[in-house]
Structure formats: structure tokens, C-alpha cells
Amino acid sequence: MEYVVLIVFYLVILIFDFMPERKSRGRTNDILYLTVALCSLLLIILFLALPESFRLSTALRMFLPYIQS
Amino acid sequence: MAVLATKQITRHQAISLIALFIFGNNVMIGVNSITGKDSWLAVIGAAILCIPILMMYGRILSLNPEQGFFDIIFKLWGKAFGTVATLLMVWFSLHSGALTFRSLYEFIIGNTLTDPPYLLFPMILLLIGLYLIRGGLSVLGKWSVSLVVYIFLLALLTAILSLKMIDPEYLQPVLRHSVKDMAIGTTQIMSFPFLETVILLPIVSTVKCDGRYISVLLKGLLLAMPIMIYVTLRNTLILGEPLMDIVYYPTFTAVQTLHIGGFLTRIEESISTYMILTCLTKIAVCLGMAANGVARISSLPEPEKIAAPMGLLLFAISLLAVRNMGELIMFIKYYPMYTVTFQLLIPLALWLTAEWKNRRQKKAGLPS
Numbered sequence: 061m062e063y064v065v066l067i068v069f070y071l072v073i074l075i076f077d078f079m080p081e082r083k084s085r086g087r088t089n090d091i092l093y094l095t096v097a098l099c100s101l102l103l104i105i106l107f108l109a110l111p112e113s114f115r116l117s118t119a120l121r122m123f124l125p126y127i128q129s
Numbered sequence: 130m131a132v133l134a135t136k137q138i139t140r141h142q143a144i145s146l147i148a149l150f151i152f153g154n155n156v157m158i159g160v161n162s163i164t165g166k167d168s169w170l171a172v173i174g175a176a177i178l179c180i181p182i183l184m185m186y187g188r189i190l191s192l193n194p195e196q197g198f199f200d201i202i203f204k205l206w207g208k209a210f211g212t213v214a215t216l217l218m219v220w221f222s223l224h225s226g227a228l229t230f231r232s233l234y235e236f237i238i239g240n241t242l243t244d245p246p247y248l249l250f251p252m253i254l255l256l257i258g259l260y261l262i263r264g265g266l267s268v269l270g271k272w273s274v275s276l277v278v279y280i281f282l283l284a285l286l287t288a289i290l291s292l293k294m295i296d297p298e299y300l301q302p303v304l305r306h307s308v309k310d311m312a313i314g315t316t317q318i319m320s321f322p323f324l325e326t327v328i329l330l331p332i333v334s335t336v337k338c339d340g341r342y343i344s345v346l347l348k349g350l351l352l353a354m355p356i357m358i359y360v361t362l363r364n365t366l367i368l369g370e371p372l373m374d375i376v377y378y379p380t381f382t383a384v385q386t387l388h389i390g391g392f393l394t395r396i397e398e399s400i401s402t403y404m405i406l407t408c409l410t411k412i413a414v415c416l417g418m419a420a421n422g423v424a425r426i427s428s429l430p431e432p433e434k435i436a437a438p439m440g441l442l443l444f445a446i447s448l449l450a451v452r453n454m455g456e457l458i459m460f461i462k463y464y465p466m467y468t469v470t471f472q473l474l475i476p477l478a479l480w481l482t483a484e485w486k487n488r489r490q491k492k493a494g495l496p497s
Binding site for chain 1: 246249423427429435442444446448450452456457463
């Protein structure tokens with residue numbers, strides 16, 4: 061149910077923020093807007109797909125080996 | 130020049146915004162616990178050590194007055210390196226905002242409400258943050274001035290109420306921790322939250338202050354310091370070191386013990402209000418900086434038009450950043466190592482380049 065609300069939230073943002081200013085923003089920036097929105101959606105899908113043990117902080121700590129000890 | 134509309138922010142608003150940004154989520158989760166009861170000394174040491182670094186940030190802006198921060202990066206480093214540096218700063222502001230965002234809704238969900246829908250509150254908070262940014266700098270500036278006044282009044286109230294709850298023995302013995310622990314603690318406090326003010330540089334660059342950006346940054350630090358020290362001291366004096374080590378939100382827990390005459394309680398709700406508001410300000414600023422950076426790279430004249438998808442990206446990163454609140458607090462221990470690039474190395478390289486170009490132009494007799 062929460063994820064349905066999330067999809068509705070995305071649609072609300074697109075309808076009320078993206079659509080009204082489409083002409084003033086220009087085509088290139090429309091593509092940029094949609095690309096960034098799509099990236100965020102992909103990250104959320106990644107969040108759902110990845111195991112809970114894998115998070116950004118875990119990955120960052122792996123790149124700081126001298127901290128691990 | 131891609132700067133946040135509308136208009137500019139005044140000097141006093143910028144100083145208030147810097148102070149609010151420093152409070153951010155730091156007041157909620159408290160300073161690091163490695164120095165325990167000596168945390169207040171680490172806060173003072175961190176603030177003093179941050180002064181030269183903030184002066185460096187201000188000097189970068191002073192050498193290129195009335196230019197946006199990202200315009201300065203592109204001017205000094207060209208398109209290729211400028212794009213890389215801007216993307217790194219955009220990433221840092223998004224990640225920092227995401228961690229603040231995560232700590233905020235974990236606080237709301239964990240402390241104040243019973244089993245609420247997990248994703249609903251982040252969405253509502255994001256909408257408020259987006260409104261602050263879409264409204265422009267003038268909205269953010271007015272918001273920050275009124276909020277700072279509210280915070281000082283609240284601090285005064287809680288100071289008076291906490292007088293009978295404090296136990297001076299919780300502070301003793303002073304400087305029990307080793308020099309190494311104090312150094313580590315000071316470094317952690319420097320990176321979180323003081324040097325996160327690097328995220329504010331695009332906003333500070335819009336202030337009309339006759340090139341005196343250094344004084345704006347230092348006055349913001351000076352405004353935030355007393356509250357930071359007071360909050361740290363109060364938490365230590367009320368809770369004591371062992372309890373401070375185990376609670377996630379020491380400020381909230383400390384204020385829960387306060388009451389007026391036994392009949393007026395739940396004062397922590399007013400504290401949670403100001404925690405939410407300061408975190409929202411920090412999230413809005415991080416979002417604004419990220420939008421500003423992306424707008425500069427893509428030559429979009431109005432950064433607020435890209436704020437909404439950046440907000441969605443920030444929200445998504447906040448979900449992926451950490452597993453839970455405990456991991457977020459653990460991550461603060463690694464924060465200085467992670468943020469040294471964004472808070473020190475990139476600004477240092479920018480400053481050196483700016484000084485070198487300035488001297489070269491002066492020798493050639495050209496205007497800077």
C-alpha cells in the first residue's frame with residue numbers, strides 16, 4: 061500500500077511540477093528532469109531489490125580500509 | 130548566472146541560515162559520544178579549528194565577488210574539471226541532505242508516533258522542503274531569521290527549566306579522555322556539522338556584503354556556537370555520560386525530564402518541533418545546492434525548476450543510505466574520512482587556484 065502511495069506521489073510531482081512549466085523549461089531540460097526522476101525511481105527499486113545489509117554506508121566503509129580495523 | 134531565485138538573501142538572513150544549518154540534525158542526534166562528558170570542550174575546539182577553513186571558504190568568494198559558487202568553479206577550472214568538481218559537490222550535498230532527511234523521519238516515526246506508515250512522512254517533509262526552495266532565497270531567508278529567534282527563546286526556556294535537573298558531578302572529572310580521543314572527537318565535530326557549511330557557499334555567494342563573505346561565515350558560526358555548547362552541556366548535565374552513550378536522541382531524552390511544577394510536562398514536543406524545522410532547513414539548503422549545481426552544468430537559468438526531481442533523488446538516496454538510525458550514528462565515525470574531499474581538498478584547491486589567478490591578473494594589471 062505504501063508503494064502505491066509512492067507511485068501516486070511521483071505522479072503528483074510530475075503533474076503539478078513537470079507539466080505546467082514544460083514549455084518554459086525547454087526540451088533538453090525536460091529530458092534532464094525526467095532523467096533525474098527516473099534515476100530516483102531506479103534507486104527506490106534498488107532499495108526494494110537489494111538485501112537490507114547492503115546500504116551506501118556499508119559500501120563507503122569498504123572503501124575506507126584503514127578505518128575497518 | 131545560475132543562482133536561486135528570487136532575489137538575494139540579506140546579510141542577517143545568511144548569518145541566521147548558517148547558524149540553522151549548523152544546528153541541523155546535529156542538535157537532534159547530539160555531538161559524537163567518543164568524548165562523552167568532554168564533548169562540550171570538543172565543540173569549542175572544533176569551532177576554533179574551523180575558523181581558518183571558513184576563512185578559506187570566504188576568501189574563495191571574496192576573490193570572485195558577486196559570482197555564484199559554481200560559476201567560480203567553472204571560471205577557475207574550466208568546463209571539464211569544473212563539471213567533475215560540481216558533480217562531486219552536488220553528490221555531497223545530496224548525500225548530506227539524505228542523511229539529514231533519514232534522521233528526521235526516523236526521529237518522527239520512532240519517537241513521536243506509534244507505527245505510522247513509513248514512507249508517508251518523508252513524502253510530506255519533502256514537499257515542505259521543495260516549497261522552501263521553490264519559494265526562493267527570500268522565503269528561506271525570512272524563515273531562517275524567525276526560526277533562529279524561536280530557537281534562542283526555546284533554549285532560554287529549557288535552560289531555566291533544567292536548572293533543578295542538572296547534576297554538576299556528571300561533568301567531572303573534566304578532560305578524563307585522552308588527547309587522542311579528544312582529537313578524534315574534535316575532528317568528527319568539525320566534519321559534522323561545522324564544515325558542512327561548504328554546502329551553503331552557493332547561497333552565501335549571493336549575499337551583498339561588499340566582498341566580506343568571511344565575516345558572514347564567521348558570524349554564522351559565532352551565532353551557532355553558544356547554542357551548540359549549551360545543548361551539549363545541558364544533555365551531559367542532565368543525562369550523564371552512560372545514558373548519553375546509549376540514547377539516539379539525547380536532546381529529546383534530556384528535555385523529557387523537564388517539567389513545570391509537575392503539571393506542565395511534555396515540553397519535549399516543543400523541542401521536537403524545532404528539531405524538525407532545523408532539519409527541514411538543512412534539507413532545503415542541500416536540495417537547493419544540488420539543484421543549483423545541476424542547473425549550472427546543464428545551463429538551466431532557473432535552478433528551482435529542477436528542484437523537484439532532485440528532491441525525489443534525495444528521498445531515494447535517504448532510503449539507500451543507511452539501514453537504520455544506529456547505522457547512521459555509526460557512519461558519523463567515518464564521516465571525517467569521507468568528507469575530507471568535499472570540505473577540505475576541493476575548497477583548498479579552489480582557493481589556491483583563485484589566489485594564483487588573482488596574483489597573475491594583478492601582475493598583468495588586469496581587473497579580476
